[in-house]
Amino acid sequence: MELGLIHIYCGDGKGKTTASMGLGIRALGRNKKVLLTQFLKDNDTGELISIEKLGENFQVLKGVPVRKFFKFMTPEEQNQTKLEHEERFRKVTQKAIDENFDLLIMDEIIASTNLNLIDLEEVVEFLKNKPKGLEVVLTGRNPNEKLIELADYVSEIKAIKHPYEKGITSRIGIEK
Template sequence: MEKGLIHIYCGDGKGKTTAAMGLAIRAAGREKKVFITQFLKSGKSGELVSLEKLKEYITFLPGRPVNKFVWNMNDEEKMEAKREHTARFKEIKDIIKNEDYDLLILDEIIATINNGFIELNEVIDFLKNKPETLEVVMTGRDPKEELIELANYVTEMQCIKHPFKEGIPSRVGIEL
């Protein structure tokens, strides 16, 4: 791969993770080596089932499942999330430094940064010093300006209408 670029999929609309996983599938289809982790997620999303079938090219590092929104966490749960997310990001940096990946997907890292679970400066330092050919995708709402400046692609998904606002819960295979 040529020079690896930085992508941000952000916004209040559905599709950030879906876009990132679509890129993972595209890269795997071209026999690129992909590394994925998800922050602030339960670890039960349907895309993980599909990605398991592509494990020859895609590595997934799960974190401790998070089954609450941050605003529902107590202080102890927030501290535990910070410890786990910070440690996992360090592990990811070590893996990326020592193994040859083409694409890294950091799903919901932007929310992780915004909630203080990973320091913005650590992510910026990683992005500035990443391997030359590594493509990086970050997802989440409200990216900091510093991340937008570093990115080569910034795509915003905008919610115009969503069934959740009508009381329809997430559905397996569509939102889960």
């Protein structure tokens, strides 16, 4: 890509991951190479099943599945998650550079920085020094002001109403 920009999809509403995946599909449709990783997720989502069918130009770097909320993890589990997230951040960003990807999607990296699982300053340094042609998408709630300042696009998805409020849990093919 000639000029790669930085996107943030944030907010308390449903659709941040969906928006980033949509951009990935759009890029793939134009013969762009897409690389995705998802932090704080369990690797059991419909989008990952679909992506596996798209071919080698849309790759996923999966991490160790996270099966419970961070606040419910033991200190040992939290530390293991931190180590894995730090290592994967470095691995996925290096892979994006070394293999000349056009689009890098880091789903829930904002939550990972907010929980100090990935050092915010390391993310900021990557974004400041990324290859000129690499488009980068960050998702999650409550992005740090430093990330907002670096971003070219910041889209907030606001929850007005959600089925969870009625006790309806995530459904296969819609939220999962």
